[in-house]
Amino acid sequence: MIQAKNLSKAYNGTTVLKIDHLEIQKGESFGLVGNNGAGKTTFFSLLLDLIQPTTGEIINSGFRVDQSENWKTVTASFLDESFLIGYLTPEEYFYFIGDLRGQNKADVDALLKKHEEFFNGEILNSKKYIRDFSKGNQKKVGIIATLIGNPEVIILDEPFANLDPTTQFRLKKIIKELADNPEITVLVSSHDLLHTVEVSNRIVALQKGEIVKDIQTSAETLEELERFFAV
Amino acid sequence: MLEWKSFFRSASFRTNLALKILMVFGAIYFTLIFLFMGIGVFYLIKEELNLDPILVVNRYLIYYILLDLMIRLFLQKIPVMNIRPLLTLPIKKSTIVNFALGKTILSFFNFVHCFFFVPFSIVLVIEGYDIVSIILWHIALMALVYANNFFNILLNNKDYLFLIFIGAVLALGTLQYYGLFDITSYTSVFFQGLFDTKYLFLLPIVLLISLYLITYTYFKKNLHLDTGLSSKxxxxxxxxxxxxxxxxxxGxxxxxxxxxxxxxxxxxxxxxxSVLFLFYGLLFFSGGIESYNNPMMHMFAGIFVTGGxxxxxxxxxxxxxxxxxxxxxxxNIPYKGYLNSKWWLIVIATAVSTVIASFYLYFGLEIYLIIIVGAVYNIGVNSHLVLLGGAFTKTPVDLNSGKGAFGDKKAFNAKTMLISLPKLLLPMIIYALGYYLINPTMGLVLVALTGVLGFALRNKVFTMIEKVYKTEKYKTIDAYKQKG
Known part of the structure; x- marks a missing residue:
């Protein structure tokens, strides 16, 4: 589904990411862990063609991301609040994304209904613009918006940060459900090893821009990762 | 200290030398315009209307003050948010409030009035009016301007007030025009009194001081994150x-x-x-200013009236x-749809402006024809040029701040400048060519034809803009990340 070849990104001569080869299979639930500055967000930004690779290329769904735009129809992502439109109400935002992804109002409404529990009654009909929401509630809006239009690739950067414990639990349920679907590839990055291990069936650890671990999740994975990061 | 840092470290301070020079020229230009207005008003009234300028100015001051308050309500931002971090530091509350209020005194919205009143007062002195009266009058007016400053702080962020004020001013203006009720006959007594008597000037000063005290106590009482300092x-x-x-x-x-x-x-x-621009043409078409009264400048104004x-x-x-x-x-955004939407907005706004501008018919059909032709050129040529120029503008826009709306200095760069030139110069030249070489009507026809021609090239230009968006993509994303 996604291939990175000879990928590297350098700023002013300092290499912040260097991945010689990485292949993510269709249907995989892929977890990216690492400390601050390890290159997680850089990798996702490259994957979404928001920054230009210094060398190498990324292929998503058969299209080189920096040469074609066709991958956009099957890919949905939420990296940070710059993926939200602050002056819209959540409903308007969802319908806007729906319009862009060829979904009518009824489709979007059905999806929102399904995730009513996740919103915890704080999002819909709240008479507030997204810019006036708390960080956690903004995140809820952004995450659910990525599910609109049945995307095949879903990319979430630090989805657990800023969420309250109950919502974290509910989010794990949502991601696991997506992971169970063989048509959907989920990419999640996180600082939190426990959360990542729970929702991913493959985990890659980055350190200073390089892949230092690439493991299929098993009972021992958490322990292995904890040992690695406990320096 | 903190504020100085925020001032010097703001991105706009680090623009390059050429831009700074440009900005200085811009500032000088506006200062000069206000200066000339301040000086010119006196002689204009005296010579054209044969009235005592001070009487006339005093008569209409009520509108001036109301308009000032309106503009402030709409544009002036109150810097209460950046004192939030100071709350937990060991600084007295009174110091914080005084500092925040004191900072508003330095606002551009207060200074701009000096450019008008100071030269006007100086002219009065030269023309032999009583110096003491002038100084007292001047002090009183400045006190009123600052009173507006504090009024605005108290009334801040209430959009409906703005509408009420517009309504009031329009209503008063209409009533006065039709001679039903003349508010100026009451208020001019007061303003004239500021000039004629030696004690009335104390009134505005008392007003100013009491307003300051009210604002001060209000803020001191509400200096908590969830009351006075909460964002609305x-x-x-x-x-x-x-x-x-x-x-x-x-859609x-x-x-x-x-x-x-x-x-x-x-x-x-x-x-x-855009509303302001709509009235900009009055300067040109009323014939008030000699050097503006020629075909080229008329076309210039014609473009501006509908192009705001x-x-x-x-x-x-x-x-x-x-x-x-x-x-x-x-x-998966279709660039064409995106651009088209912005283009239609511009076209609709231009069309609406053209209809509203029909009051220029008062100056004759020819003047209105110039405006209509200007609108055609705006829709046909300028709408594309401005979108093309925008593609090179990499200034992030802070949607929540009213500041920087008056020509963002960072929006200037060589490419945008180059693209802006034909927006105004080209129609002026084409019109002048037609006007002098053939006849005035041909001038209009030629400009309109250029507009229609530009319209025909729409798809070509859109493809070009799309290309720019694509090639500049990474640079643009990066630039937008650095918040203004």
Whole structure:
């Protein structure tokens, strides 16, 4: 589904990411862990063609991301609040994304209904613009918006940060459900090893821009990762 | 100290030398205009109307003061938010409040009046009016201007007040025009009194001091995060504009653009500016200023009258969407639909301006024809040029701040400048050529034809802009990340 070849990104001569080869299979639930500055967000930004690779290329769904735009129809992502439109109400935002992804109002409404529990009654009909929401509630809006239009690739950067414990639990349920679907590839990055291990069936650890671990999740994975990061 | 740092470290301070020079020239230009107005008003009234200038000025001061308050309500931002971090530091509350209020005194909205009143007062002195009276009058007016400053702080962020004020001014103006009720006959007594008597000037000063005290106590009492310092959250209503669905992708974007303009302070000012531009032509067509009264300058004004929205909104496409540009770049966005939506907005605004500008018919059909031809040129040529220029503008727009609406200095760069030249110069030259070489009507026809020709090239230009968006993509995303 996604291939990175000879990928590297350098700023002013300092290499912040260097991945010689990485292949993510269709249907995989892929977890990216690492400390601050390890290159997680850089990798996702490259994957979404928001920054230009210094060398190498990324292929998503058969299209080189920096040469074609066709991958956009099957890919949905939420990296940070710059993926939200602050002056819209959540409903308007969802319908806007729906319009862009060829979904009518009824489709979007059905999806929102399904995730009513996740919103915890704080999002819909709240008479507030997204810019006036708390960080956690903004995140809820952004995450659910990525599910609109049945995307095949879903990319979430630090989805657990800023969420309250109950919502974290509910989010794990949502991601696991997506992971169970063989048509959907989920990419999640996180600082939190426990959360990542729970929702991913493959985990890659980055350190200073390089892949230092690439493991299929098993009972021992958490322990292995904890040992690695406990320096 | 903190404020100085925020001032010097703001991005706008680090613009390059050429821009600084340009900015200085701009500032000088506006200062000179106000200066000439201040000086000119006196002689204009005296010679044209044969009235005592001080009487006339005093008569209309009530409108001046009301308009000033209106403009402030709309544009002046109150710097209460950046004192939040000071709350937990060991600084006395009274110091914090005094500092915050004191900072508003230095606002441009207060200084700009000096440029008008000081030269006017100096002219009065030269013309032999009583110096003491002038000084007292001047002090009183400045006190009123500052009173407005504090009024604005107290009334801040209440949009409906703005509408009430507009309504009041319009109503008073209409009543006066038709001779039903003349508010100036009451207020001019007061303003004239400021000049004629030696004690009345104390009244505005007392007003100013009491307003300061009221604001001071208000803020001191409410100096908590959840009261005086909380940012206002307006009640949001979901607006679907379902009637726009029939326009497909354009409708999708148009919906958002309408919300963008309605719900953000910065974009609301573009509407305000277009109204101002609408009246800009009066300077040219009323024949008041000799050097403006020629065909070339008339065409210049004709472009401006209907082009206010075009210039102020168009130059920041796609910067209006800078806050969520990464979203736009990862969604499957048809650039054509996106551009088309902005283009239609510009066209609609230009058309509406043209209709409103029909009051220029008062100056004769020819003048209005110039405006209509200007509108055709705006729609046909300028709308494309401004969008093309915007593609090179990499200034993030802070939607929530009214500041920077008056020509953002960072919006200037060589490419945008080059593209802006034909916006005004070309129609002026074409018109002048037709006007002098053939006849005035031919001048108009030629400009209109250029407009129609530009319209025919629309798709070509859109493809070009699309290309620019694509090649400049990474640079633009990066630039928008650095918040203003």
């Amino acid at each position: 959250h307006s009640v949001a209503k979901t607006e679907q504009y379902t009637w726009l669905n029939q326009f497909g992708t354009i 999708t974007f148009l919906k958002n653009d309408i919300r963008l303009i309605k719900r953000n302070k910065r974009s609301k000012t573009t509407i305000f500016m 929205f075009l210039f102020t909104f168009g130059q920041f496409v796609p910067s209006w969407d800078s806050a969520y540009y990464p979203l736009m770049m990862t969604q």
